Amino acid sequence: MTITSISDSTLKRLSRYLHYLHQQKARNPLLETVSASQIARDLNIHHTQVRKDLAVTGLIGVPKVGHSLTDLTKSIENFLNWNNTEDAFLAGAGNLGRALLGYSGFERVGIQITALFDNDPDKIGKEIMGREVLSIHRLPDLVRRMKVHMGIITAPASSAQEIADLMVEGGIEAIWNFAPVELKVPQDIIVESVDIYSSLAVLSRRLSEKIKGG
Amino acid sequence: MTITSISDSTLKRLSRYLHYLHQQKARNPLLETVSASQIARDLNIHHTQVRKDLAVTGLIGVPKVGHSLTDLTKSIENFLNWNNTEDAFLAGAGNLGRALLGYSGFERVGIQITALFDNDPDKIGKEIMGREVLSIHRLPDLVRRMKVHMGIITAPASSAQEIADLMVEGGIEAIWNFAPVELKVPQDIIVESVDIYSSLAVLSRRLSEKIKGG
Numbered sequence A, B: 001m002t003i004t005s006i007s008d009s010t011l012k013r014l015s016r017y018l019h020y021l022h023q024q025k026a027r028n029p030l031l032e033t034v035s036a037s038q039i040a041r042d043l044n045i046h047h048t049q050v051r052k053d054l055a056v057t058g059l060i061g062v063p064k065v066g067h068s069l070t071d072l073t074k075s076i077e078n079f080l081n082w083n084n085t086e087d088a089f090l091a092g093a094g095n096l097g098r099a100l101l102g103y104s105g106f107e108r109v110g111i112q113i114t115a116l117f118d119n120d121p122d123k124i125g126k127e128i129m130g131r132e133v134l135s136i137h138r139l140p141d142l143v144r145r146m147k148v149h150m151g152i153i154t155a156p157a158s159s160a161q162e163i164a165d166l167m168v169e170g171g172i173e174a175i176w177n178f179a180p181v182e183l184k185v186p187q188d189i190i191v192e193s194v195d196i197y198s199s200l201a202v203l204s205r206r207l208s209e210k211i212k213g214g
Helices: A008-027 A036-043 A047-056 A069-079 A095-101 A136-146 A157-170 A196-213 B008-027 B036-043 B047-056 B069-079 B095-101 B136-146 B157-170 B196-213
Strands: A086-091 A111-118 A131-135 A150-153 A174-177 A190-193 B086-091 B111-118 B131-135 B150-153 B174-177 B190-193
Touching (some): A008 A036, A008 A047, A008 B196, A036 A047, A086 A095, A095 A111, A111 A136, A131 A136, A136 A157, A157 A174, A157 B008, A190 B196, A196 B008, A196 B190, B008 B036, B008 B069, B036 B047, B047 B069, B086 B157, B095 B111, B111 B136, B131 B136, B136 B157, B150 B157
Parallel strands (some): A086 A150, A111 A131, A174 A190, B150 B174, B174 B190
16 A cells, blocks of 8 residues: 555645745746755755655656646645545634634635534524534534535534544544544544644743743 | 754653643543553553653653652643743734634643734724734834744734744744744744644545545
8 A cells, every 4th residue: 555655744745835836826926837956945855855755746847847836736736635625524613613614725725614513502503604503412413414524623622522522423534633632533533633732832942942042 | 952952743742741641630630640651552652752751851750650740740831831921922813813812721831912913904903802903013113122032923824924024023033823834034033833734634635545445
């Protein structure tokens, strides 16, 4: 299975290359080609690594010319499956959930949030950004009926595990977790956590080193 | 300089250990000790790694007993500088900014958002969660006068670089960036980005492998 041998780090770098390509295009709409060595230099990644990463997507650059910006963008997007629209259920209708619901960037990465859940009786039945908030207890049945594969957890840490259990019960196969907890799920369920604290840990520590050291 | 030789990965794991300790305490308020091997098993990290990480904080466990839960928590929090309160300025008063402003967890990690900025004339002067939204152009001067070290960017990608420039101009030393862009800043400025797309890249790809492979 060569297909699953691609590391998380490669996938994360591919996503960074995409940001970079979009930024370059925004700065210079007439730009047509980009080279691996240019990406490497601007993102401070070794050029051998960039070439290896790009090769994974199946695209081959033209020597001395580089890659067509459009082809490279499409190639990475295809590889990350961002050109297929994936329906997702979101659980947790607070500010973070709202932020994700309103995120126009999701269309670009193939995510469509089709239903919104919460356990708060004050929120259930109300509309948030054009979507009715449904009771969290309806989640498993709706996952089954709508054959949804992806669940997003934007609830507080205290209810995240309970939500994950309901998602797994319904048949969700991949969970995008924004709650600062370690979820316990069966081995075949994919979990990716966005842990803002771990990023803050690096920032806080580096800042204190700088202030104390300077 | 042994102090700066601590890797980002160690710092991120320390933050995960803290989540774990809080979770364990929430599940069992009477719990008093925890061992490195228990953490290792539950988080699926090699026990040698856990021991090495914990040793960095200066705490030594008691053989066969492990660590006092309280001491270990404090020791990690001290190491990450989460017991000192750091003032931070937040730029971008949209849903994500609102989500961070309302995040009760920040007190626990020593972050206090003391001012809020935006470039939208419709938002400037209004109150959001008890704080007045100030014009982004006042940021550099206020950073200087209030001696703030940390800036948080929750603005869209298109204005993130401009905000980063204003932060650097004022004297911000560490930027926590939530916009999906590669910021260009002087070398001595610390930047930590929370890139939700790179996490989604892993999730989307793994899910597509699973669906196509299954």
